[in-house]
Amino acid sequence: MKPFTLVTPKTITEASSFLKKHGDDGRAIAGGTALVIMMNERVFNPEYLVDLRGLKPLRYVRLDKTRGLRIGSLTTHRMIEQSPIVAKRYPALKEAFETIGNVRIRNVGTIGGNLAYAEPQCNPPTVLSALDAEIIVSGLKGSRRIQAEKFITGIYETQLKPSEVITEIIVPPMPPKGSCKFLKFTSRSEEDKPTATVACFLQLDAKGVCKTARLTIGAVGPVIYRCGKSESILQGKPLSDQLLAEAADSCTDSVKALDDIYGSPWFKLEVSRVLMLRALKAAWKEVSS
Ligand SMILES: Cc1cc2nc3c(=O)[nH]c(=O)nc-3n(C[C@H](O)[C@H](O)[C@H](O)COP(=O)(O)OP(=O)(O)OC[C@H]3O[C@@H](n4cnc5c(N)ncnc54)[C@H](O)[C@@H]3O)c2cc1C
Incomplete structure (x- = not known):
């Protein structure tokens, strides 16, 4: 693996500024379960890794009465799998997250990393699309919402712009019947x-x-x-x-x-x-x- 410099932004704006500044030489890293493998295989050779793990407020699973389930992008697969709210209200989501790879991957991999990775074999995009979820992404020009089913545009390709980071995933309330x-x-x-x-x-x-x-x-x-x-x-x-x-x-x-x-x-x-x-x-x- 090529040597790199790790930068540790404290805010989303700082993270976006780093990503914009370094362009193709910079890459966001969350759990690192996908990116580090790709760096080892020299698919990517970033000079700068923008470490999102310092953005701790993006690690949560919350139920909002009107908007539904809100999941911060740095929430690990394991946190979603073990969330009582998810188990009770969105069992299909639980099923999708608890069957990702193995527990070592689930303890570290994040929902934001999974979506941005956009490998076809990822579980969450299929269920999030059926649930009509939205993905919130933030960049230097503010935030935008993207429908989960339209987020992935090809193998390892998404609608994310270079300086944008995924911040939240919103799943509408489960209706009666x-x-x-x-x-x-x-x-x-x-x-x-x-x-x-x-x-x-x-x-x-x-x-x-x-x-x-x-x-x-x-x-x-x-x-x-x-x-x-x-x-x-x-x-x-x-x-x-x-x-x-x-x-x-x-x-x-x-x-x-x-x-x-x-x-x-x-x-x-x-x-x-x-x-x-x-x-x-x-x-x-x-x-x-
Ligand atoms: C052995 C193995 C088995 C697996 N099996 C499955 C499986 O069965 N089902 C499944 O769904 N997945 C599977 N995975 C994939 C796994 O879920 C992903 O590796 C993981 O979700 C990636 O998350 P991460 O936080 O580690 O991302 P990272 O590795 O840190 O990053 C991945 C990519 O996303 C970008 N990124 C990360 N976070 C953000 C963000 N918030 N905003 C913008 N860009 C971001 C990074 O720049 C990078 O390009 C498996 C992986 C392995 C290694």
């Missing part, structure tokens, strides 16, 4: 990165008709895919086993799966359809009980 499920499949060991991740959010109205369906697939290709056709099969109709099967069958219609060490495109799409049917059935069972 709403349920979200997240499932992943790993082909080798449980600790391995996934072949496919799926999430679904379903909300029924008082008559049992599907009011909202948000279905997402991750890990199989460069970005998070929304399953628009499946959503329109479900929305506005009373749910049935047959309708869920139809929705699951078409969930991969607009997905572009990649061929890689996690599986062939054919395998990834088959796995996604099976997982989606399981997730839909579990969410339907929960909202109709």
Whole structure:
């Protein structure tokens, strides 16, 4: 690894100023679980590392009655996995975070680092997109909000501008008769990165008709895919086993799966359809009980 200088900003503005000043020679670091590997492999050779760990106020999980769940970007996977608020109100989020790699990674890796890393095999973007979460990023010109499903634009690519840092993730309140499920499949060991991740959010109205369906697939290709056709099969109709099967069958219609060490495109799409049917059935069972 090339030698580097570690700078330790005390505020978000200071961090953004460092990142702007050093341009391509500077890089933010949070837990370091992804970045240090990439530096060891010489994918990045930054001269300056801007250490975000001093920004302690960005480490929290809070429930805001009107805005929903608020998670500071420096919150570790483990803190989210162990949060009683998350376990009670957003069990799908808990499932996504407690199945990241292994406990050593989860103790150090942060939600902000995971999103900025934008590796396709990351769990959180799939579930955050199904939950319609927003990612708040701050730079020298102020803050902006980005929908989770649009944040990742390609493999290791996001909407983040060079001097921006992720500061917070906001997940809307879980509505009555709403349920979200997240499932992943790993082909080798449980600790391995996934072949496919799926999430679904379903909300029924008082008559049992599907009011909202948000279905997402991750890990199989460069970005998070929304399953628009499946959503329109479900929305506005009373749910049935047959309708869920139809929705699951078409969930991969607009997905572009990649061929890689996690599986062939054919395998990834088959796995996604099976997982989606399981997730839909579990969410339907929960909202109709
Ligand atoms: C063995 C192993 C297994 C793994 N398995 C899984 C898995 O199953 N599922 C999964 O989801 N993930 C998995 N991961 C990925 C892991 O979740 C990420 O490494 C971790 O989330 C990155 O967070 P970090 O805080 O360590 O980021 P860092 O390594 O510090 O940074 C990663 C990138 O994000 C940027 N960055 C960090 N924080 C911010 C911020 N607040 N604002 C802007 N940019 C920022 C950095 O500049 C860098 O480019 C695995 C990783 C390993 C090593």
